[in-house]
Amino acid sequence: MRFRKYLVRSWLSWSLVFAGIIYSTWQSMGAFEWTLFWFIYTLGALFVMNPLKRRHLHFTFHEMFVFMTFFFYGLVPALIMGQLLLLTFQARSFTKRVGRRRFLHFYPLNTLIEAMILLIPGLVYLRLGGQIGPSVHLLEQGMALLAFFAVLYLVLGFSFVLSRFLIGERIPLPIMWRLLRFDWLVVSLELLFTMVAIEAYQLFGYVGLMTTFLLLSLLKMSLSKATETEETQTKIDQIERLKEQLYRVDSETLLIEKFWNGLREIVEVERGWLQVNRDSSRTFYDMTGRADRAVPDAYTLERHRDAGETYFLYDSLHEWHPELLVHQTELHQSALVIQPVRSTTNAVSCMISTTANGAYEEALAVEIHRLLKTLSWSLERIDERDRLQHESLTDPLTALPNQRALRRWTKERMNDVASYPLSVFLVDLDHFKAVNDTYGHAFGDEVLIEAGALFTRLVRTGDLVTRYGGEEFVFPRTNEQAAILTGEKIRQALKAHPFGTEGVRINVTASIGVETIHEYEELDTVLRNADRAMYVGAKFNGRDRVAHYRDTSTERIQ
Incomplete structure (x- = not known):
C-alpha cells in the first residue's frame, strides 16, 4: 500500500506538470529555432549517458543545456529540453529490470524537480526584468541573475524534502548536507558554463558551443575522479x-x-x-x-x-x-x-x-x-x-576412525580429569581368517564394514568406534559400571546379526577385552592390558565372551 501511495502521488504530480508543458508547447510551436534546439539536445544527450554518481544520486550536468535553452528561448522550450534529456538518461538502463523499476518510481520525481529548478528561478528572473534571446548577455542582467541563482539554490534544498514526500526517500542528515553542497557546486559550474557557452555562441556560433562542451567534459572527468574520496x-x-x-x-x-x-x-x-x-x-x-x-x-x-x-x-x-x-x-x-x-x-x-x-x-x-x-x-x-x-584419520575400508584418530581422541580425554574412569574395549572377531579363506576377502571386507556399522549403532552418539587394524575394533567409554554391560550387549548383538548377502549368510562372534583406568595412563599400556584381557579372559576360555583385565590373573597371563 505504501508503494502505491508513493506511485499515485508521483505520477499525479507528473501528469499535471506534463499537461502544462504540452499545452504551453502547443501554444508556441513555431516560436524558436529548432536547429539550434536539437543541436543543444545532442550535446546534452552525450553528457547524460555518463553521469557522475554520489551515493544514489546521478549528476548528469544536463541542467546547463536546459539553462542555455531558457536564456535563448524561454521557459517552454527549456522545459521540453529538460524532459527530453531526462528520458534519454532513463532510457540508458531500460534493458535491465532494475532500470525499468527505477524509471517507474523516479521519473515523475525527476520531472517535478526538473520543472521546479527551472520554473521557479526562471519566473523570478523574468519578473525582475531579466532578458532572454540569442543575443542576451547574462552578466548585464544584474539583480535578475543573482535572484535566479539564489532561488535555484533554495529549490535544490527543497528537492530533498520533495523526494521524501513523493517516494519515501531516506537520507541521513549529515549525508544529505554533503550531497546538497555537491549539488550546489555542480549547479554553480553549470551556470558558469552556461554564461560562457552563450557568449561563445554569439562570437563563434556552433564552434563556440562545441568548445564549451569539450571544456565542461574535461571538468566533469576531473570531478569524476575527485568523487573517489579519501573515505x-x-x-x-x-x-x-x-x-x-x-x-x-x-x-x-x-x-x-x-x-x-x-x-x-x-x-x-x-x-x-x-x-x-x-x-x-x-x-x-x-x-x-x-x-x-x-x-x-x-x-x-x-x-x-x-x-x-x-x-x-x-x-x-x-x-x-x-x-x-x-x-x-x-x-x-x-x-x-x-x-x-x-x-x-x-x-x-x-x-x-x-x-x-x-x-x-x-x-x-x-x-x-x-x-x-x-x-x-x-x-x-x-x-x-x-x-x-x-x-588421514579414517579407515578407507569401513569409513570408521582409524588408530591415529583413536590416539588423538584419547589424548584429549586423558588430559581431562572429568573423563575418568575411562574404559577401553578391544573387540576381535573370532575365526575371521577362516571367513576370508572360505568366502573370499571381498566377503570378509563386507563383514568388517557391516560390523563397524553395527558397533556404531550400539554405542552412544558421543562414543568413538575405531578400526584398530585387521579384524580388531577399539572404542573407549567413560563409564566403568556400564563397561561390562556394554561389552555384553555388543557381543550378543554381534552374535545375533546375520552377515553377508541373501545367497550367503553367516554368524560372527567376537572376543572382547576391557580395561578401565582411573587416572592418566599411556594409551599403549591400556591397549596392551585390554589385549591381554581379550586373549586370556575371552579367547583362551572358548571365545565369544567379554573379559575385564582386572579379572584376569597374572599367573594365567604368564
Whole structure:
C-alpha cells in the first residue's frame, strides 16, 4: 500500500506538470529555432549517458543545456529540453529490470524537480526584468541573475524534502548536507558554463558551443575522479586488509565470523546473509556467523538472476524486485547483492541491506565482490585441508576412525580429569581368517564394514568406534559400571546379526577385552592390558565372551 501511495502521488504530480508543458508547447510551436534546439539536445544527450554518481544520486550536468535553452528561448522550450534529456538518461538502463523499476518510481520525481529548478528561478528572473534571446548577455542582467541563482539554490534544498514526500526517500542528515553542497557546486559550474557557452555562441556560433562542451567534459572527468574520496579509498584499503586476514584463517566458523565483523566495520549493514553452496548442499549464515535456516531472498534472486551481472545495487526500495519486498520485515532502502562467486568446490553469494538510501557505492561493490572471491578460495582451501585430515584419520575400508584418530581422541580425554574412569574395549572377531579363506576377502571386507556399522549403532552418539587394524575394533567409554554391560550387549548383538548377502549368510562372534583406568595412563599400556584381557579372559576360555583385565590373573597371563 505504501508503494502505491508513493506511485499515485508521483505520477499525479507528473501528469499535471506534463499537461502544462504540452499545452504551453502547443501554444508556441513555431516560436524558436529548432536547429539550434536539437543541436543543444545532442550535446546534452552525450553528457547524460555518463553521469557522475554520489551515493544514489546521478549528476548528469544536463541542467546547463536546459539553462542555455531558457536564456535563448524561454521557459517552454527549456522545459521540453529538460524532459527530453531526462528520458534519454532513463532510457540508458531500460534493458535491465532494475532500470525499468527505477524509471517507474523516479521519473515523475525527476520531472517535478526538473520543472521546479527551472520554473521557479526562471519566473523570478523574468519578473525582475531579466532578458532572454540569442543575443542576451547574462552578466548585464544584474539583480535578475543573482535572484535566479539564489532561488535555484533554495529549490535544490527543497528537492530533498520533495523526494521524501513523493517516494519515501531516506537520507541521513549529515549525508544529505554533503550531497546538497555537491549539488550546489555542480549547479554553480553549470551556470558558469552556461554564461560562457552563450557568449561563445554569439562570437563563434556552433564552434563556440562545441568548445564549451569539450571544456565542461574535461571538468566533469576531473570531478569524476575527485568523487573517489579519501573515505572511499580508506574503505577499499580496509577490504584489502580483510582479504589478507581471511586467507590466513583455517576454520570455516572463524572465517565466516571474521568476514561479517570486517564487513560491518567497512560499510553500513543492518541485515545480511551469506550462502555457501557445495555440490547439492547449501548453507546460510547470518550476520553473527551462525548457520541460519534457508533465506527466501536467496531463492527469489536465484529465480530472477541475471547471469551477465556479477553484482547489482539497489539504491532505493522502489528498485527492489517485487518478490523481495514481500520478505522484508522492515523497510530497507539500499541493498547490495553479490551473485554466486565460484571456485572448484563451492559457490558463495551474499546480500546486505540498510535503511539509508544509496549506502553502497559502485567502487565498494566491486571490491566486496572480490572479497567474496577470497572467501570462496579460503573455503576451498579449508575444505581441502579438512578432506586430507579426514582421510588421514579414517579407515578407507569401513569409513570408521582409524588408530591415529583413536590416539588423538584419547589424548584429549586423558588430559581431562572429568573423563575418568575411562574404559577401553578391544573387540576381535573370532575365526575371521577362516571367513576370508572360505568366502573370499571381498566377503570378509563386507563383514568388517557391516560390523563397524553395527558397533556404531550400539554405542552412544558421543562414543568413538575405531578400526584398530585387521579384524580388531577399539572404542573407549567413560563409564566403568556400564563397561561390562556394554561389552555384553555388543557381543550378543554381534552374535545375533546375520552377515553377508541373501545367497550367503553367516554368524560372527567376537572376543572382547576391557580395561578401565582411573587416572592418566599411556594409551599403549591400556591397549596392551585390554589385549591381554581379550586373549586370556575371552579367547583362551572358548571365545565369544567379554573379559575385564582386572579379572584376569597374572599367573594365567604368564
